[in-house]
Amino acid sequence: MARYGMAIDTKKCVGCMDCVVACKTENNVPEGYNRDWITNETAGKFPALRQEIRTERCNQCDNPPCVYCCPTGASHISDTGGIVMIDKNKCIGCKACLAACPYNARFVHPEGFASKCTFCEQRVIQGEKPACVEVCPTYCMNFGDLDDPLSIVSQLISKRPNHALLPPAGTKPQIFYLT
Amino acid sequence: MNSLSRRKFLQISGSTFAAASAIGALGYAAKGSLALAEEKKESGIKKIPTYCNLCFWKCGAIAxxxxxxxxxxxxxxxxxxxxxxxxxxGTGGIGTNTDPNRLKAPLIRTKKRGEDAWSVVTWDEALNYIAGKLNKIKSELGPESVALFSHGIGGNFIKHTFLAYGTPHIFAPSYAQCRGPRDVGxxxxxxxxxxxxxxxxIKNTRCMALIGSHLGENMHNSQVQELSVAVDNGASIIVVDPRFSIVAGKAKYYLPIKPGTDMALLLAWANVIIKEKKYDVEFVExxxxxxxxxxxxxxQYTPEWAYTETGIEPQLIIETALELARNKPASFIHPGRHTTWYGDDTxxxxxxxxxxxxxxxxxxxxxxxxxxxxKVPSYPYPDYPESTRxxxxxxGKKYPWAGEDEGLTNGIREATITGKPYPIKAWVTYSTNLINALPNQQxxxxxxxxxxxxxxIDILPSEIAGWADVVLPEATYLERFDDLHSSPFTTPFLGIRQPAVKPPEDQKPGWWIAKKLADKLGLGQYFPWKDIEExxxxxxxxxxxxxxxxxxxxxxxxxxxxxxxEEGLEQSFPTPSGKVEFYSPQLEEKGFPPIPVYTKHENPHDGYFRLLFGRTPVHTFSFTQSNPILQEMFEENEVWINADIAKSYNLKSGDYIKLKNQDGVVSNKLKVRATERIRTDCVYMVxxxxHQSKALKTTYNKGANDAQLVTKYKIDPIMGGTGMNVNxxxxxxxGV
Structure with missing residues (x-):
């Protein structure tokens, strides 16, 4: 089985939110909620500043606390490349997963179930890329199989300095930020 | 007629896209895109190619x-x-259609201008009313007493109507409030x-300097895509901006220039490149x-002198000048786009x-x-009447290089106020919110x-619509055909805009409005085609x-x-001399300095800050703030204040304040963004x-309006544009 992940080039990202907008329309994300978002970290004193811009979302963790804490089994690791999915029919909206996620990636959909980024599983199984990757005007987002050493994501991660988010949380995120 | 052709069209558009060359201009093999271009098997999915209208770039799109x-x-x-x-x-373009504030039917004012009191009328009533007034003005004062303000390709047909009517007065703020000085220069x-x-x-550059151009925040699609390629290629980026913009974060050199002194830096760059003999001698000779x-x-413009004006260290001026020179000819200073800043912009x-x-x-x-x-031949219309007035x-061609295609918006405004050289008695606007586009709202x-x-003519009850006597609701770009799109670019191309859905109420496409109005004006011969598709x-x-x-x-x-x-193009310079004019006999003849001379600009007094304004990637001008998708991304603007300055005023991010300008004009309240990313002598807002139009219910009073604070402007004596960074x-x- 593939292990899907992303390698996101923070040097190219301009934080334009196209990924957020594309996700909204592709996945019909309800008003007031987003499955992805932009973080802009600026450090230093004017004019000597450093800036890192990141497009963030569910990290599709290999060691996912949201799955372990789910009382109904709604949160699970999918057969599609290890994507963390939510079976909305099993979900009771108890919010345990919201509390367990160190990335604040989940929300309760107005219809009562937990929701979040799915790497656009419906597209991925058809051989397409997630909508955010496909739309990005800076081509800063790369999607692929982390277990395949020849995939674009594996190549970039091996060649470029990078970091994942909150490594001390021990969640083994599958999204890597190239710096 | 229109609905018939649309039905036919939907059948066609359901079929396969030809999967022709999908290698983008950037050289990316657009693998995902090829998949997109293939037939979708899902039932109920239809794809309609068109082109975007969320800004002037007009990207090819699929609805x-x-x-x-x-x-x-x-x-x-x-x-x-x-x-x-x-x-x-563009990705959020559907919000144009779902905007809850959309105009639905033609309206005629029932009270005096500036009061919100309207009657819903039929298209016939609205157009008869307009035609009656226009014909009266034509017979009493002449057709030149009418001005059309039109922005965007959608206005092509209404422009045609007014050229046929006989007025030369067609305007767009994109000239005198935006690009004009750059193109003239x-x-x-x-x-x-x-x-x-x-x-x-940009994609092939080795070194690019941006001066006040915040690429990545202004989302000129092709340029942002190419910026990414340049970053990948390790190109040197030099950013000159009083604000640490997004692209400043990607730059090798960031020059935090004092606002209003850009010309000092440019002249010093020229000084260094010439003094060090690093210019292209062959090209110059x-x-x-x-x-x-x-x-x-x-x-005379040494780096040491420029330091006193710009605040940029001489060594940094020298280094960046040499960085540009070292990478020539694949290095350049970006000319920017919105360049009406200080009145010496040309x-x-x-x-x-x-x-x-x-x-x-x-x-x-x-x-x-x-x-x-x-090149696409234009439709064989009858000649327009010629105005000799x-x-x-x-x-008197006071501004010798004022462009005539887009005109001087501020010039016709002046003529309308003074009645000189002759009275202007009717304004028609198409998709341009003059209240927020021109300086000095009063x-x-x-x-x-x-x-x-x-x-x-608008899709929304904008501020300018609020001042109109007659408001005509247009169908959105996703609901109408428009003119063909062929812009000059790297590759010649032709694009079509075609409707994906029908207008939900009584809105009509621009071409229909233009044709019907021409009929009512007795100018039907100028629209010999029956239907837009013909x-x-x-x-x-x-x-x-x-x-x-x-x-x-x-x-x-x-x-x-x-x-x-490099591809065999023959070099040519269509100036009067056929040369690159370092010294301009043209300017000299009209009494302007033939070689640029540095002029100092006024600085803010104590307790005041220069007001700068710009863009966010998710909005365009003042027409997308109520798009529900884009509004969710960015709901209200903030005022960027240097963190130390904010602290000295006991202000923190999220606090609401109002801004008062030098003429005592007070803004709506807006949030403070206390940040390291800006100098101490200026503030910035998107x-x-x-919005002050109450009919824009979902965005009314959200954030503050920079245009309201731009009461002062400096006119460029060469081309007549309005420098607006002088407030x-x-x-x-x-009490905020």
Whole structure:
């Protein structure tokens, strides 16, 4: 089985939110909620500043606390490349997963179930890329199989300095930020 | 008639996109895009190629319908502008249709101007009313007493109606409030302008300097895509900006310049490049006119002198000048787009052009390419009546280089207020919110109060619509056909806009409004075609192309032509001298400095800050703030204040304040953004917010309006544009 992940080039990202907008329309994300978002970290004193811009979302963790804490089994690791999915029919909206996620990636959909980024599983199984990757005007987002050493994501991660988010949380995120 | 053709069209558009070359102009093999171009098997999915209208870039787009409802919009992989990827505004384009504030039916004012009291009328009533007034003005004062303000390609048909009516007065704020000085500065120097889309070859550059141009925040799609390629290629980026912009974070050199002193830096760059003999000697000798005089003149502008003006260390000025020179000819200073800043903008743009000339980069790879355009014959209309009366916006050609295609908006406003050189008695606006586009709102309102007729064609109840006597609701770009799109770019192309859905209420397409109005004005002979598709088909086929193919694919590409000297392009400079004019006999003849001379600008007094404004990637002008998708991304603007300054005023991010300008004008309240990312002598806000039209219910009063604070402006004596970065504001913290 593939292990899907992303390698996101923070040097190219301009934080334009196209990924957020594309996700909204592709996945019909309800008003007031987003499955992805932009973080802009600026450090230093004017004019000597450093800036890192990141497009963030569910990290599709290999060691996912949201799955372990789910009382109904709604949160699970999918057969599609290890994507963390939510079976909305099993979900009771108890919010345990919201509390367990160190990335604040989940929300309760107005219809009562937990929701979040799915790497656009419906597209991925058809051989397409997630909508955010496909739309990005800076081509800063790369999607692929982390277990395949020849995939674009594996190549970039091996060649470029990078970091994942909150490594001390021990969640083994599958999204890597190239710096 | 229209609905019949639409039905037919939907059948066609359900079929396969030709999976032609989907290798983008960037050289990316657009693998995902190829998949997009393939037939979707899902039932109920339809894809309609069109082109975007969320800004002036006009990217090729595909509207996706799911069970007859708009689902999403993606880029058309065949389109050289978008390479299959739209910017966030284009991606959120569906919000144009779902905007809850949309105009639904024609309206006629029932009380005096400025009061919100309207009657819903039929299209016949509205157009009869307008035609009656226009014909009266024509017979009593002449057709020149009418002005049309039109922004965007959608206005092509209404422009045609008013040219047929007999007025030369067609305007767009995109000239005198935006690009004008830049294009004049480059035309005076190289004989050619920069154009739109800009002819900048960012993807191949080795070094690019941006001056106040916040690429990545202004989302000019192709340029942002190319910026990413340049970053990947390790190009040196030099950012000159009082604010640490997004692109400053990607720059090798960031120059935190004091606002209003850009020309000092540019002249010092010229000084260094000449003094160190790092300019392109061959280019200058072969093509230059008056280089010796230019060199002698800039000898005074040393880096040490420039430091006192700009605050940029001499060493940094020298290093960046040499970085540009080292990478020539694949290095350039970006000419920017919104360049109406300080009233000497043509001379600043000319200085940018001249430093570029030192780099020998015109028509060279990695700097300025030669744009090419797919030529489509125009429709054979009768000749327009000729006016011999002279233009009212620029009487006596006071501003010798004022463009006539887009006119001087501020000039016609002045004529409307004074009645000189002759009275202007009707304004018609198409898709341009003059209240927020022109400086000094009170002058605009004063002019409107002098009119016998004010008409607004719009999709939203914008501020300018609120001042109109008649409001005509237009269908959105996803609901209408428009004119063909062929912009000069690297590859010639033709694009079509076609409707994906029907207008939900009584809104009509611009072409229909223009044709009906012409009929009512007795100008029916100017619209000999029965239906828009007859017009489009005629033009496409007279260019030797297939209309069916264009409808099916959305884009037809033309033959690739050389863009650079490196590809065999022959160098030419269509100035009067045929040379690159370092010394400008044209300017000299009209009494202007033939070589740019530095002028100092006024600085803010204590407790005041220069007001700067710009863009966010998710909004355009003042027409997208109520788009529900884009509003969610960015709901209200903030005022950026240097963190130390904010602290000294006891302000923190999230606090609400008001801004008061030098003339005592007070803004709506807006949030503070206390940040390291800006100098201490200026503040910054995103343009387009603080809507005062109550009918824009969902965005009314959200954020503050920079245009309201721009009461002061400095007119460029060469081309008549309005420099707007000359206003100073202070903070109001009490009772906000």
């Amino acid at each position: 996706w319908l799911k069970d007859g409802q708009l689902w999403k919009i993606t880029g058309n992989p065949l389109d050289p502008l978008s390479n299959g990827r739209l910017c966030p505004r 480059f035309e005076l120097t190289f004989g050619e302008g920069i154009g739109s889309p800009e002819r900048t070859d 072969l093509y230059g006119l008056g280089f010796e005089q230019f060199a002698a003149s800039v000898a 001379q600043r743009s000319r200085t940018i052009a001249l430093v570029n000339a030192l780099l020998g980069n015109w028509n060279h790879k990695g700097a300025f390419f030669k744009p090419v355009k797919l 002279g233009r009212a916006d620029n009487p 002058e605009t309102i004063k002019a409107i109060q002098n009119l016998d007729l004010m008409v607004a 017009y489009l088909k005629y033009r496409v086929e007279s260019a030797g192309l297939s209309y069916d193919e264009l409808k099916e694919n959305g884009i037809i590409l033309g033959e690739k032509l050389p863009n650079y000297v 343009h387009g917010f603080g 100073f504001v202070t903070f109001i913290q009490e």
